[in-house]
Amino acid sequence: MDDLLAGDQHALDPLERQVVAFFVDGVRVLGLPRSIGEIYGLLFISQTALSLDDLVLRLRISKGSASQGLRLLKSLGAVRETRGGAERRTYYEPAIELKRLAGGFIREQIRPHLESGKSKINRLAKTSSEIDDPERRQFVSERIERLESWIRSGGRVLPVLQKLLGQ
Amino acid sequence: MDDLLAGDQHALDPLERQVVAFFVDGVRVLGLPRSIGEIYGLLFISQTALSLDDLVLRLRISKGSASQGLRLLKSLGAVRETRGGAERRTYYEPAIELKRLAGGFIREQIRPHLESGKSKINRLAKTSSEIDDPERRQFVSERIERLESWIRSGGRVLPVLQKLLGQ
DNA sequence: TGCGGTGTTCATTTTAGTTTGAACAACCTG
């Protein structure tokens, strides 16, 4: 009920809101949930490391979201923990080197799909070998060969990507 | 009510189902809707060009989905229309050159985001210039500079990507 | 101009995916 009088102590300032919005958009392109963008965005523009509670308080998201979001960001190597001295609580800082961010994304989100793609193609090849009609079998083989070449290209491109982004 | 006796004339065979599932997964990684994967997948494994009605019938999707899906696939350069002779109806074939597919995706889905990113960063820079505290302003400037460098890297990488995939 | 066939649009429904929050596990700390 103070709300009407006192502005909220924790609300984001305009710049922070703009940066958070920027990253919310950014992560959507990558297919990641909004909360990931909010969390990373606020860390990115904060001069000090923030705790889970800070994130909950300032972004007005649930503890659950913050916890899960941080877990994903950690797995991507996009945030690191800083245990502040005698502090019990964990604080988080963003990784801001593109190399690291891209590397984590490729490792965690892209490579697994390439791998599962390979095995699915193997199963496809097996299914196709049972086709009776030779003409159909031939056509399908060619298409599967095409899929394999796509995957090979992907495998070749990723390292180059990482190299180019690591500057 | 024939359903119990007669199998459905139009249902996908096991190979087709497998290929469609493969592409459904594939497009999800790219952040595109499931129907896009279904449509492209069926075209990919079909020996003949298919009409919109064929897709509706065989994939059991609505005309609306098929129409919108084809529109997106056309905009990506992932399908081409073949107007069969005196036929009134339009038939569709998949583009299967990775170069073309990647090029279309980059052009339609990635570049626009890079562009809008640039303009958002400009607005950020404007906001940041109004910060009073010099130390804070300095810090924010550095972070914004970092964002700019990311965008520059992205701009440099895309052409290389396209080149590498075009083989 | 009216008719049959083909494809598009868009308000509504449905679905998949995200967020919430209450319960609880882990962990200090006195």
Add this chain to the structure above:
DNA sequence: CAGGTTGTTCAAACTAAAATGAACACCGCA
């Protein structure tokens, strides 16, 4: 080891995005 703090889990609620399908626009043809 009791009490308090921090962080995690997961079923349920919610939301954003996709699919549906009925209305409609378009087009060639008689």
